[in-house]
Amino acid sequence: xxxxxxxxxxxxxxxxxxxxxxxxxxxxxxxxxxxxxxxxxxxxxxxxxxxxxxxxxxxxxxxxxxxxxxxxxxxxxxxxxxxxxxxxxxxxxxxxxxxxxxxxxxxxxxxxxxxxxxxxxxxxxxxxxxxxxxxxxxxxxxxxxxxxxxxxxxxxxxxxxxxxxxxxxxxxxxxxxxxxxxxxxxxxxxxxxxxxxxxxxxxxxxxxxxxxxxxxxxxxxxxxxxxxxxxxxxxxxxxxxxxxxxxxxxxxxxxxxxxxxxxxxxxxxxxxxxxxxxxxxxxxxxxxxxxxxxxxxxxxxxxxxxxxxxxxxxxxxxxxxxxxxxxxxxx
Amino acid sequence: xxxxxxxxxxxxxxxxxxxxxxxxxxxxxxxxxxxxxxxxxxxxxxxxxxxxxxxxxxxxxxxxxxxxxxxxxxxxxxxxxxxxxxxxxxxxxxxxxxxxxxxxxxxxxxxxxxxxxxxxxxxxxxxxxxxxxxxxxxxxxxxxxxxxxxxxxxxxxxxxxxxxxxxxxxxxxxxxxxxxxxxxxxxxxxxxxxxxxxxxxxxxxxxxxxxxxxxxxxxxxxxxxxxxxxxxxxxxxxxxxxxxxxxxxxxxxxxxxxxxxxxxxxxxxxxxxxxxxxxxxxxxxxxxxxxxxxxxxxxxxxxxxxxxxxxxxxxxxxxxxxxxxxxxxxxxxxxxxxxxxxxxxxxxxxxxxxxxxxxxxxxxxxxxxxxxxxxxxxxxxxxxxxxxxxxxxxxxxxxxxxxxxxxxxxxxxxxxxxxxxxxxxxxxxxxxxxxxxxxxxxxxxxxxxxxxxxxxxxxxxxxxxxxxxxxxxxxxxxxxxxxxxxxxxxxxxxxxxxxxxxxxx
Numbered sequence: 028x029x030x031x032x033x034x035x036x037x038x039x040x041x042x043x044x045x046x047x048x049x050x051x052x053x054x055x056x057x058x059x060x061x062x063x064x065x066x067x068x069x070x071x072x073x074x075x076x077x078x079x080x081x082x083x084x085x086x087x088x089x090x091x092x093x094x095x096x097x098x099x100x101x102x103x104x105x106x107x108x109x110x111x112x113x114x115x116x117x118x119x120x121x122x123x124x125x126x127x128x129x130x131x132x133x134x135x136x137x138x139x140x141x142x143x144x145x146x147x148x149x150x151x152x153x154x155x156x157x158x159x160x161x162x163x164x165x166x167x168x169x170x171x172x173x174x175x176x177x178x179x180x181x182x183x184x185x186x187x188x189x190x191x192x193x194x195x196x197x198x199x200x201x202x203x204x205x206x207x208x209x210x211x212x213x214x215x216x217x218x219x220x221x222x223x224x225x226x227x228x229x230x231x232x233x234x235x236x237x238x239x240x241x242x243x244x245x246x247x248x249x250x251x252x253x254x255x256x257x258x259x260x261x262x263x264x265x266x267x268x269x270x271x272x273x274x275x276x277x278x279x280x281x282x283x284x285x286x287x288x289x290x291x292x293x294x295x296x297x298x299x300x301x302x303x304x305x306x307x308x309x310x311x312x313x314x315x316x317x318x319x320x321x322x323x324x325x326x327x328x329x330x331x332x333x334x335x336x337x338x339x340x341x342x343x344x345x346x347x348x349x350x351x352x353x354x355x356x357x358x
Numbered sequence: 359x360x361x362x363x364x365x366x367x368x369x370x371x372x373x374x375x376x377x378x379x380x381x382x383x384x385x386x387x388x389x390x391x392x393x394x395x396x397x398x399x400x401x402x403x404x405x406x407x408x409x410x411x412x413x414x415x416x417x418x419x420x421x422x423x424x425x426x427x428x429x430x431x432x433x434x435x436x437x438x439x440x441x442x443x444x445x446x447x448x449x450x451x452x453x454x455x456x457x458x459x460x461x462x463x464x465x466x467x468x469x470x471x472x473x474x475x476x477x478x479x480x481x482x483x484x485x486x487x488x489x490x491x492x493x494x495x496x497x498x499x500x501x502x503x504x505x506x507x508x509x510x511x512x513x514x515x516x517x518x519x520x521x522x523x524x525x526x527x528x529x530x531x532x533x534x535x536x537x538x539x540x541x542x543x544x545x546x547x548x549x550x551x552x553x554x555x556x557x558x559x560x561x562x563x564x565x566x567x568x569x570x571x572x573x574x575x576x577x578x579x580x581x582x583x584x585x586x587x588x589x590x591x592x593x594x595x596x597x598x599x600x601x602x603x604x605x606x607x608x609x610x611x612x613x614x615x616x617x618x619x620x621x622x623x624x625x626x627x628x629x630x631x632x633x634x635x636x637x638x639x640x641x642x643x644x645x646x647x648x649x650x651x652x653x654x655x656x657x658x659x660x661x662x663x664x665x666x667x668x669x670x671x672x673x674x675x676x677x678x679x680x681x682x683x684x685x686x687x688x689x690x691x692x693x694x695x696x697x698x699x700x701x702x703x704x705x706x707x708x709x710x711x712x713x714x715x716x717x718x719x720x721x722x723x724x725x726x727x728x729x730x731x732x733x734x735x736x737x738x739x740x741x742x743x744x745x746x747x748x749x750x751x752x753x754x755x756x757x758x759x760x761x762x763x764x765x766x767x768x769x770x771x772x773x774x775x776x777x778x779x780x781x782x783x784x785x786x787x788x789x790x791x792x793x794x795x796x797x798x799x800x801x802x803x804x805x806x807x808x809x810x811x812x813x814x815x816x817x818x819x820x821x822x823x824x825x826x827x828x829x830x831x832x833x834x835x836x837x838x839x840x841x842x843x844x845x846x847x848x849x850x851x852x853x854x855x856x857x858x859x860x861x862x863x
Binding site: 218221222223224226227228230231234235237238239240241242243244245301302 | 665667686687688690691692697699701704705706707708709710711715718719720722723726729730731773
């Protein structure tokens with residue numbers, strides 16, 4: 028049997044899986060330009076990019092995990108923990124190392140903590156064969172408890188001014204540094220996913236773990252590596268987040284795991300694993316960002332915004348399931 | 359009209375599945391109080407026949423009579439109510455419930471709106487006692503062994519006043535000692551006038567309990583008769599007695615070279631009992647070594663273990679005279695061993711990904727340049743493979759899921775062929791593949807052998823084994839029963855070994 032998608036017959040399911048997210052972005056963008064006063068303009072658009080940077084970096088990380096058919100629901104607590112650690116390291120070392128040295132050290136320590144959390148997630152999940160959902164649900168509480176213990180529940184402040192550079196700074200007074208960070212993470216992740224052996228193995232394990240194992244792939248190692256990447260991204264997101272806030276907030280990051288997962292799903296990544304693209308996830312995050320920004324500009328009640336956020340992920344998952352069924356039917 | 363002395367009778371029953379006559383004119387006459395054994399090879403149609411009897415399938419042609427009355431279309435529930443019960447190979451008891459609750463599941467005695475537990479346990483205990491089954495009705499199912507579950511299942515059938523009980527390879531899941539318990543129960547049921555329809559391949563069982571035997575082959579009824587008219591040799595001859603035409607010819611002029619792989623005393627021990635014991639063999643370059651045996655003989659498990667998918671407890675594997683340790687499939691792949699699994703979709707392909715990703719999956723290191731994947735060379739190799747194996751596909755970017763079975767199998771072959779394979783293990787390489795693609799795959803196997811590859815082929819189709827193998831290893835219940843050379847191999851010899859009959863010299 029020859030693939031029927033080449034036969035020229037139009038199939039909505041397949042069309043949607045390929046171009047749906049992009050089309051959705053265009054529609055939402057145009058609608059916002061037309062109906063939301065103050066939406067279209069350099070300042071507001073840059074603002075949206077800055078706002079979504081943290082979510083995008085988180086989403087890129089969790090994308091690896093979701094492609095495997097796993098999940099991480101602890102991202103919100105992870106960024107609070109790692110972000111606050113970065114602040115505390117900064118405060119603790121800037122006197123001796125100077126502001127520049129302290130920033131470097133704090134970034135390095137945060138990344139190491141991210142690697143550690145990711146490695147632990149991956150290890151426990153593969154070693155004891157427990158669902159990632161349960162593992163990371165546990166980590167959600169542990170990480171939140173840990174950050175409250177470390178900070179005594181109080182915001183961490185007193186960092187040198189350069190700490191704000193990553194989250195609030197601009198290059199040439201135009202391009203936000205956080206957007207640059209986002210682009211760098213995108214490029215690195217894109218190469219990992221599409222150009223490296225690891226990426227091929229990742230999709231294979233997510234698509235059919237048994238077949239991957241029977242092709243000589245160490246599937247558990249792939250899972251562990253994916254969670255480490257997820258942890259590194261959480262660390263970067265954590266620093267960006269606190270840097271943007273200017274203080275270390277132990278209670279910050281609530282619902283960020285939700286936003287990141289929504290970005291992946293809206294971007295066409297299947298929660299069943301085996302498929303997903305970084306570009307899709309980026310578009311998904313932008314869509315969610317625009318919707319949130321538009322609601323703010325329109326002055327919509329924050330509680331309503333929360334309801335909308337919940338509906339978006341539900342609709343996205345339903346679309347994913349329905350289009351897949353339609354695409355399967357066409358074959 | 360029919361003869362009322364048979365409790366169950368079938369005349370000329372035909373069951374057609376798309377493209378195959380699974381049952382093609384089967385006759386069956388089952389008498390009260392007799393054990394009637396259905397014999398046949400793998401895939402002869404035994405299970406289909408049982409499912410037609412118990413109402414899972416509807417026969418396309420033919421008649422069926424129960425106690426002299428013709429019965430037609432009905433559901434499984436109708437059939438049970440009529441008095442025909444089936445005990446499946448794999449039982450599904452509710453482990454957390456008691457024996458009594460399992461026996462009366464769905465038909466508990468009621469007192470108004472509530473279950474009458476007193477009556478439930480009294481009835482169940484009475485039943486167990488009458489059958490001399492040594493359990494208490496209040497025992498949990500989980501405390502019982504598999505044989506225990508079967509006994510409870512038998513009690514359940516009796517409680518439904520079954521006059522025919524179908525048992526589908528009941529001994530395959532239980533240990534030798536427990537089989538005695540089962541047999542004792544079968545003899546007791548005969549005394550009560552219950553007819554037993556029993557499916558098995560095992561010669562020793564057949565001749566211990568059979569009163570009557572019916573043989574089917576390739577869906578066709580061959581003959582029926584009293585058990586004393588048969589001996590293992592005759593039975594096997596009837597089971598396999600088809601004409602061998604050389605449908606699967608191995609090109610015999612292929613030179614057989616040095617020993618490539620040697621297995622020495624391979625044994626698997628597990629908490630649930632290992633699946634193979636003390637397996638030793640030598641495999642030569644250019645050779646196709648067939649592994650024959652009944653389904654469940656441990657052939658696939660052995661190969662999975664050699665390939666690193668399952669653990670080996672003891673024994674050694676040598677490749678080109680050097681001992682190798684295989685702890686993971688990656689070790690096997692690195693050593694040059696490839697395996698085409700019987701479960702093509704489960705273990706062969708990532709269905710949601712495209713052909714080129716599937717083909718390059720196991721040998722991805724070949725396509726890495728400066729740390730990055732070189733997609734162009736993957737495309738090139740994919741194109742070569744599509745041409746060489748004649749894979750019918752529009753292009754490398756087509757998802758594996760959209761291909762037909764034969765073409766999927768070729769993609770799996772391609773996955774290994776792009777690397778350096780010394781030993782190729784093929785587990786049921788042509789199962790579920792149409793005739794044309796089948797013969798193409800056989801030709802490819804010859805081609806690989808000619809290139810010096812050593813090939814192991816598991817097949818449950820005797821003609822394929824006889825046609826393709828240079829030597830045949832026969833396994834039964836995890837053990838090697840013999841090695842037969844191509845010239846001496848016959849269907850009868852292989853079946854006798856596979857069923858535990860032994861070769862008479």
